[in-house]
Amino acid sequence: MSARLSYQYVVLRCVPRVDREEFVNVGVVLHCQAADYLDVAWQVDRERLAALFPALDLDRVCDALAFVEGVCAGDERGGVAAGTPIGQRFGFLRAPKSTVLQPGPVHGGVTEDPARQLERLLHTLVG
Incomplete structure (x- = not known):
């Protein structure tokens, strides 16, 4: 029998206009x-986001997601945060932010x- 492991997760939201609280x-x-x-697992539906938020810089959203990948992987893409222990990196990523990419x-x-489980959550919660 395999071990049952507890986990935590956050959904990453693209929030083009923080004042409208749409994501x-x-x-x-x-x-x-x-x-x-x-x-992290991510998928940006460029057509959907462009239709909903025409002024959104989609490359900026993808760059922010690549930064999250770097933090998770502990490599240079994640800057200083990538050099901390895994638990602290998750704490950094789950902290509320006022940027175009926000954790739920x-x-x-x-x-x-x-x-x-990560792939299941991506399929269920992102599409």
Whole structure:
């Protein structure tokens, strides 16, 4: 029998106009402390975002998501935050921000495979 591991995740939201509080889900960050796992999966539907928010710089959204990838991976794309322990990196990524890319509330669950759970969450919550 495989071990059941607890995890936490946040949905990453593209929020083009913070004042209107409108958003589109574009990614998920999943942290599983027991497995020493932190990763992001994302998908930007450029046509949908361009239709909803014509003035949005879609390359800026993708750059912000690449930064999140760097933080998760612990590489240079994530700047200073990438050099901290995994738990602190997740704390950094889940903190509220007033930028075009914002995390939603923290949720949790249990899984036997954090990577597979991340893909499930991406499919369910982002599309």
